[in-house]
Amino acid sequence: MVRIKSDEVDRDNSVDKVEQILQGAMQEFLQNGYAGTSMDRVAVAAGVSKATVYSHFQDKEGLFKVLLEQLASKKNNSIFGTEPIGKEPAAVLHHLGTKALDLMNSDQEHTAFMRVLIGESGRFPELAQICVRAMIKPVAETLTQYLAAPELNIPDPEATARILLGALVHFHITQDVMHGRDIIPMESDRLIDALIHLITKRAD
Known part of the structure; x- marks a missing residue:
């Protein structure tokens, strides 16, 4: 025994x-x-x-921070943990963009949590800063490293990563968080294809 x-x-x-x-x-x-x-x-x-x-x-802020970090870690691992390494840049970017939007759009808890965070950010700016540190910064840094690949020939990988990430987050917020899907409808593939064209055409 x-x-x-x-x-x-x-x-x-x-x-x-x-x-x-x-x-x-x-x-x-x-x-x-x-x-x-x-x-x-x-x-x-x-x-x-x-x-x-x-x-x-220790306190409510610490509890909220752990929740955010847990949510961010889960999302980041799901997105970047299945990156098709070795494929051409357009395929990798399409995979990452599609995976990110699919995860955000299908996770109702994530969407509801973002509504709470945005709604409370005016009174509690430190909460929004926790989100930026835990959720936005790691993704932006990972994308920057990938976009710095010589074959992409991107003059400013960091700014380009911000543009890519900003477009995806904006799409999620307007379509899902703010219930705008019926007001400004668009298929996610159209957005992702346009972003990839803008980013990779320099490498051609």
């Missing part, structure tokens, strides 16, 4: 508690916004004590 060490059990329980807290926090932030959410409400939603919440997270 295999005996499980007590410290291993404690560690597993701790991971489970953190996941419970994060799920409860997401539920509360989506329902009540940042200002309307309290650590007390998170504890109730998570089914744990308030002391347990504070044992893992």
Whole structure:
């Protein structure tokens, strides 16, 4: 009979508690916004004590930051973890653009979370800055590295990465976050194909 060490059990329980807290926090932030959410409400939603919440997270901002970082890590790994290395630049960019929009458009929780973040950014600018650091900056840096490839012959890879990322985020916000799909409809492939043409035609 295999005996499980007590410290291993404690560690597993701790991971489970953190996941419970994060799920409860997401539920509360989506329902009540940042200002309307309290650590007390998170504890109730998570089914744990308030002391347990504070044992893992110092305050509400820290909890929100971890949620953002978790969401960003999940999205970035999904997008860049399946990059078709070795294919021509147009194919790689089409894959990345399509994957990014598919993930944003299909994830209702992500869309709802972005609404909360945008709505609260005026009163809590530090929350928006957390989003930029955790979600926007890593993607922009990864795209910049790829676009700096000599064969693309792009004079300013960083600015080009910002243009590409900005177009994709703008498309997601206007189409999904702000419910504009019926007002300014456009197929995502049209946007991605146009972006690829603008970026890769210099390499021809």
